[in-house]
Amino acid sequence: MNLKRIGSWAIFILAVIYFLLPLVGTLEFSLRARRGVYSLDAYRNVLDDPQFQQTLAYSVILSIATVILGVLIVAPTAFWVRLKMPRLRPVVEFITLLPLVIPPIIIVFGYIRLFNTSSILPLTGSARGTDFLLAAGYATLSLPYMYRAVDTGLRAIEVQTLTEAAQSLGAGWATVLARVILPNIAVAILSGAFLTFAIVIGEYVIAALLNRPAFGPYMVWMGSNRAYEPAALAVIAFGMTWASMGVIQLLARRTRFTKG
Template identity: 45%
Template sequence: MAAVSVAATAPSARGARSRRRPSVWAVFWLVLGALYFLVPLYSVAQFSLEVGPGRYGFHWYAQIFADPQFSSSFLLSLRLALETMAISMVLMVPTVYWVHLKIPRLRPTMDMIAILPFVVPPVALVVGLSGVFDVFPALLSSSQILALMYVILALPFTYRSLDAGMRAIDVKTLTEAAQSVGSSWWRTLLFVIVPNVRSAMLGAMFLTLAIVMGEYTISSLLLYNTFAVYIYYIGNTEAYQAAALAIISFLLTWVAMGGIFLVSRFTGGRQQVQIGATR
């Protein structure tokens, strides 16, 4: 896991540059990188489409989609993703807003806490979970615990995205303006702050989708049949269907990343492409 950010907008006016010829080394490394990216995808796509020697089709995909285990595991992961997004936003948007508005000196502490999920890898979190179960024994028997843990996995990205979003607007002035016309705290938050940081929120939510749909470590160790656990299970028994699932999973990653990219395009902000996959 790691955290990262890179602005995904076109570089500023470089008209003069583009007229010069590209460097040979730049093209060489770019092509090599593209090959490294594409060859495994091409290979797994070929596997997933190979029905017989020299014959290709969507047979394995059809089998996967007909498998009731596929839909149940996929829907479980999707439900967990939506729950994780909801909890993350309800918890983090008011918190980050409040810190920016009222307690800016708390920001270094928040930064520190937001790094912690990197320091404590998912497998270690599972090891320590028995402590939480001692406090709330009921959590042990429900898949809800996964969504609660995924909020922690997504925390670094959610926090960073919202923090950057709030920094880009003048939280204080907006709040004072809203309150001077009689808006309450909650109205200010919902109708003034949220619309202004919606691209940061959407970016964080798409990344959460990518994280949760691929999460294997916690769900497999806690014995829940999420989508990634299902993919692993199929991989042990059906190689061709597993290849089809790898492609489906790759497309899901594209949906999430493409979402972030589009959000940045349509809102005009410098949204960040971020990395949060659980390996």
């Protein structure tokens, strides 16, 4: 037992070193913008850059829109499949896995081909239409993660019992989904929302080819034009990711406490 415990701790320590050492190196390099001393100059340059503020705000707003769009698509689908069509579940799971094997560049070229200014629905001809296409592309990329998060949440509750109980009280399908099912899978939706947020913040191909001012293309531009600022930007992005994880965990605990 002692040897197993020592081996487990050794593997854990090696894993921590493997994941944290590059981050520590990136942090140390980002502090070397001023020759001979450590400074926060690179972080000041990034935070004071109007383009950083604009692209980050744009991506955050877009991530919220993508999460809403993803929930509107995935939650009713997963609920209906589990309740009424369990035999179609393997087919739906296969469809939701397709974004993992279809490159984003194919998705965005399909959008440009189908929704250009010469098509019946010229979404690329306006900023709002292109924003909608970008949110749809991100919702597609996050589909495998959002669907599995929601499906896992549905497994943890008695969908059939809750639905029948709500319908016996006169609730319609929309009421059952909005006021019974969704509150009970809120933690699962938050998990999918976090993964969606990470995808939106870091994705480059779709945003670049649709020519939208997103955070991913900004990070790539910064990496090809500056020296120390890209390292500072990577640390800031890592911090935002972990902060969002902390917020999600806090909301999940409050949800469990409320249910309890």
